[in-house]
Amino acid sequence: MEGDYDVIVLGTGLTECILSGLLSIDGKKVLHIDKQDYYGGESASLNLTQLYSKFKPSKPYSDQFGKDRDWCVDLIPKFLMSNGELTNILVHTDVTRYMEFKQISGSYVYRGGRIAKVPSNQTEAISSPLMGFFEKRRMKNFLEFIIKYKEDEVSTHGGVDLDKITMDELYNKYGLERGTKDFIGHAMALWSNDDYLFQPARETYDRIVLYLGSVARYGKSPYIYPLYGLGELPQGFARLSAIYGGTFMLDTPIEEVLYEDGKFAGVKTKEGVAKAPVVIADPTYFPEKVRSTGQKVIRAMCILDHPIPNTSDADSAQIIIPQNQVGRKNDIYIATISSAHNICARGYYLAIISTIIETDKPHLELEPAFKVIGATKDVLMGIAELYEPIDDGSKDHIYISRSYDPSSHFESTTDDVKDIYKRVTGHDLVLKKRATVEEEAELAGLS
Structure with missing residues (x-):
């Protein structure tokens, strides 16, 4: 472990592991340390012995729900x-x-005291109990506007400037009822509250397009999920980092953080001293630098x-x-x-x-x-x-991730990844062209 590195990463949460993998691909020499003896940090998947130890320490798990190894319970419930x-x-x-x-x-939404499936195709939409016949027509007109809208074709804009009109005004333009606004804003655009109604419609438009594209990709629902739990995600990125030369150390508490001229310089652990000009960490490693x-x-x-x-x-x-x-x-x-x-x-x-x-x-x-x-x-x-970081890390080269929010998906997590990546490297994260059809089928593993 001792030696010089380009980046030290503390914590093996999903955010940290994605960044470790991306920076390793970029040719950076990465040392990745976690004080826990398992991958995932706050985004880990635990067996029932671990889960009961964490949340019900006075009631140890005793095999009442089957073998311990059969369980992988996500600490942060999200879908992709x-x-x-x-x-x-x-x-x-x-x-x-x-x-x-x-x-x-x-995908289901609660309305009027019961849950109903969010339609994933036209047949389901016609029979959906979420809205009446005439409201379905208004909803259809609204979604046709969303689907046909093209930024560089003014004829598709319907006289609307998405950067100026609020989302509530756009809903009202199509005569949508309050319950339909709830359905679109929360079950499709996936907003967690109604603040978005009074913001420019652009971001909600983008979110609806993402939802519709995700449903269209495989049908049934917009979500996919890794077998064996979300804890597989940080482990997958950890394997990627290791392939590109990254070094990983679990069960290794940090004894001291080293500084030179007020900037991060390295860490000391039971294995010795590792030096690097940059550190990426979850909020638990620098409690004085988060709020x-x-x-x-x-x-x-x-x-x-x-x-x-x-x-x-x-x-x-x-x-x-x-x-x-x-x-x-x-x-x-x-x-x-x-x-x-x-x-x-x-x-x-x-x-x-x-x-x-x-x-x-x-x-x-x-x-x-x-x-x-x-x-x-x-x-x-x-x-x-x-928690969130107090500053952007530019002064002391300590870059801290945000806590995982309660949303149903990982879009805010990847926003944090891209933000930290740009602050650390000085340039945007640029992803390659989408996979081929064969690669997408392999990704899905859907049978």
Whole structure:
């Protein structure tokens, strides 16, 4: 371990591992250290012994739900958008060779006290209970505008400037009802609150295009998920880094951070001293250099012995409960997966609920979600405060990642990756052209 490196990376969360892999491909000599004895940090997938030790230390796991090795429970419940930026990075870096993906069976939204499938094709749209006949026509007109819009063809703009008109004004232009606005904004554009309504429509347009493109890519839903859990993602990027010469050390606490002239210079561990002019780290390594965003996330990992009711016995689903539907300011998310994804013992399902905490009784805030998922065999809850770096790292060359938000996807994570990459290297991350059809089929691993 001792020696000189171009970059030292502390923590093996997904953000850190992607950056480690990308910088190794760029020819950087990378040393990657984690104080934990497993990959993934806050984005790890744990077996039940680890999970109970973390969230119910007074109640050790005793094989009541099958063999420990059959379980890989995500600490951060998210799915990949099949046309999203993380998928692009996976293809660009060829990390897809290390893992296999399975499509999530359906995307659902809560409305009027029940859940309904978000339509993934015209047939489903016609029969959907989410809106009436005339509203479906208005929705169809709105989506046709989104699909046909081309930046360089003014004739497709319908007299609208997406950088000036607010999203609420654009909805109103098509006469859409409040419930339809909820559906589009939260189940398709995947906003977690309604602040977007009063912002320029451009970003929401981009998000809807991403959603529609992701659904169109494989059908059924816009989401894919790696077999054996999300913890496979950081491990895949770690393997990539190692192939390009990266050095990894788990179970290695940092004893001292070294500085020269106020800038990062290296670290000291039980293995000796490693030097580098740059460090990338998760917030736990430099608590004095991060601040709270003022938000906390509650996550409930629920073990079930049945599929989620009203999902046609789907082996997996993403369910969004828009804040307006339950009198909240932030959406509630439910990610459900099963033994079909090799993350739990056969006959069991895992539903992970998450949201931003709004009251001093956060467990009660999850009640609408518990009603959706039905009876549970056990529930493990955790609360995490969200942190962000105080500065951009340009002065001391310490670049810190953001905490993982409660959103249902990884788009904000890849935004952080690209932002840190540019600050460290001085140039934008440029991804190669999309994969061929054969490569995409290999990526999906969809049968």
